[in-house]
Amino acid sequence: MTNFFDGIDKVAYDPDSTSDLAFRHYNPDEILLGKRMEDHLRFAVAYWHSFAWEGGDPFGGRTFDRPWYPQDSMEMARLKADVAFEMFDILGQPFFCFHDADVAPGGDSFPEYKRNLEEIVDYFGEKMEATGTRLLWGTANMFTHRRFMSGAATNPDPDVFAWCAATVKSCMDATQKLGGENYVLWGGREGYETLLNTDLVRERQQAGRFLQMVVDYKHKIGFKGQILIEPKPQEPSKHQYDFDVNTVYSFIKEFGLEGQVAMNIEQGHAILAGHSFEHELAMAAAFGLLGSIDMNRNDYQSGWDTDQFPNNVPEVALAYYEILKAGGFTTGGTNFDAKLRRQSLDAEDLIAGHVGAMDVCARGLKAAAAMLEDGGLEAARSARYAGWDGDVARDMLANGSLESITERVLAEGINPEPRSGQQERLENYVNRFV
Template identity: 60%
Template sequence: MMTSFYSRKDPIRYEGPSSSSELAYRWYNPDQNVMGKSMRDHLRFAVAYWHTLCWPGGDPFGGDTFQRQWHHMADEMAAARMKADIMFETLVMLDVDFFCFHDLDIAPEGKSLKEFNANVTEIAKIFEKKMAATNKKLLWGTANMFSNRRFMAGAATNPDPDVFAYCAAQVKHCLDVTKDLDGANYVMWGGREGYETLLNTNIGHELEQAKRFLSMVVEYKHKIGFKGPILLEPKPQEPTKHQYDYDVATCYAMIASLGLQNDVKLNVEQNHAILAGHTFEHEIALASALGVFGSIDINRGDYQSGWDTDQFAMNIPEMSLAFLEILKAGGFTTGGLNFDAKIRRQSIDPDDLLHAHVGSIDACARGLLIAAKILEDGKLGKIVDDRYGKWNEPKNQAMLKGKETLDSIAARVHAEGLEPQPKSGRQERLENLINSYI
């Protein structure tokens, strides 16, 4: 294994809140029991291949700032093998169990899909050996169907059926590879599944394409015996103005229209929640309420920038509210926390990657501990339960379960002379209560 990328050679460990080390976990204690489960099993951290190793540090106004060796190698497969070495060095260094990738992250496209598939397979074989040697695992794989110019008008929703067919072939191979690597999930990320202008768009046709494509992926998942769920990732605004996978509610509408709630779950991201005009915790809570909570891309958006800044999550109060909803949802099964986050383009030292992950891992761990304390204390839960308590009365359960009609309810209201009086929502008191745990 290549070990010269980072200046540090020893894996990062838990040292406790009083540690003075810049590269130690103060709050993330993998073996600590939290509500009957280890912190490691609660959080299921994953390193993102693309931002960690593939992004060169560019933005719309400037190019490569990182100057990584593999970004400039003539032999693209040699560069791919080098990235594989560094990915597993990173996982070992951080004591993180999982990684995630797009097919294009791990191998070059080559001159044809056949060559691309062969390249991906070759690197996957390297992964197999490294996973066995280090006990690291794949949280999920996905296909990059947005970078190449062929996808400029979308992938599954492209008006050209040849692009649709190409995508089907690409996803088939990537799903095969993900299964071979015992991936826990497979993600459908619609990077360009949307439109820019109605003047050249048939929305109904494109939605039918999207639904058929998702159905085919689920059909193939069952054919090959892939046990994990297919994860849709809500993605608003970027890069197209009108994304068909805009938020949790939009994605659920498609899933439910196909009756695929048992096979398709959602991969929720903080940055995307903000771009959709929601809070992170709202999207998690809604996915849970609809029965499609799956996994998390953990990062942070800039509230002053209307684009995907993908910063590392460091906001502990926000993490606390997110983990409150994750724990209420029952926690992760096949999902986890993937660091879909990138260091800033001025953070050019390799060790900056370690500092970013360590800080965000600790922020997540603190959020988990605070959320667990809130739930175990029970004060917030009791207030919410009391607010809805009257629904437990038989006559109100009858309304909820369809045993009453509009006529019968109206008759009862008149007979009882109901005149409901407003009751305080006590928002400020509850915000104070949450701050008392933080």
């Protein structure tokens, strides 16, 4: 045991509490749509923001003073893991997620990196067995080290491509060993800064071939979880090849990976792409690619990916509405890809941030489930498109030509009047639940 969280008890569900460290809405055992709330939400703590991030930003360095800094030895990696699993116990969330670089030092060579990762994976395994905490997904950090400054799989240097392939194999092996339910690929620098030195066709082919190798290896080792791609439009690259759900879908189709790859969708990335979170979720569901989510929020004034804890219940409710409508999570879940503000220095702040976020998600989930049970949105949607359910309309869409449709317009004197979309009424409807 460490003393990092001394004085902080396990967080309990107490709807009448005024404490910052009590759940007022998240009741793991509450039944919604026939399933426990915990099983709907499948919360996960992000290891990188909670334990590896040091409080820096583009204009200033470390502000946090944690006992496991500097993060450059296996001794510190084990201490960090001790603290992490103590926090998992305090929060009672079922899952966590990690990058390789979050959990162990990279070392000076690939063999040293591999040894360090394998050692900490064994340490995690013991703690997971003792606590019951599970791994939602693992991934590789192939964007922070200077070797990745020109990309990972899309790098112009084939040696970097080779390093990345070996790294992902190691991280997939680690995820498999820990019983991870998904493996995520986030191309943090899979894009370009200038077209003046970029071969778009070559880099896209490299990225596609790399993903095919990942899928092949998944089947070779018998990994039962999902391979997930996380779309992101920019930051730090000027343009990234996994811009949004639509872009990733076309990429998956191009390289023959339909049915093999799904998506991990982040709220903040959706906003950077000029979309809403519910838009990206609805598009992924429409393509059959909705796998898991990273829950956070951006500061809408700053214009960049601030990774704050969610606090907007109406936004969260609309997100979970799309998830529930699509059938809910299978191996996926709600990962808090969110970090404290750099002025929030205390251990208690780390607990409070997650408690508040879990409550916001619980409120959003309850509202989404109530809307889905009520059926008002779906009834309005069905009524709006009801004309397309008629035999004439269906035949026009299936068998019509411009000539035959024109003949019908002239023969029947078709002269349509516009119909209200009723947006304000639907917004009022949503507000009744949130």
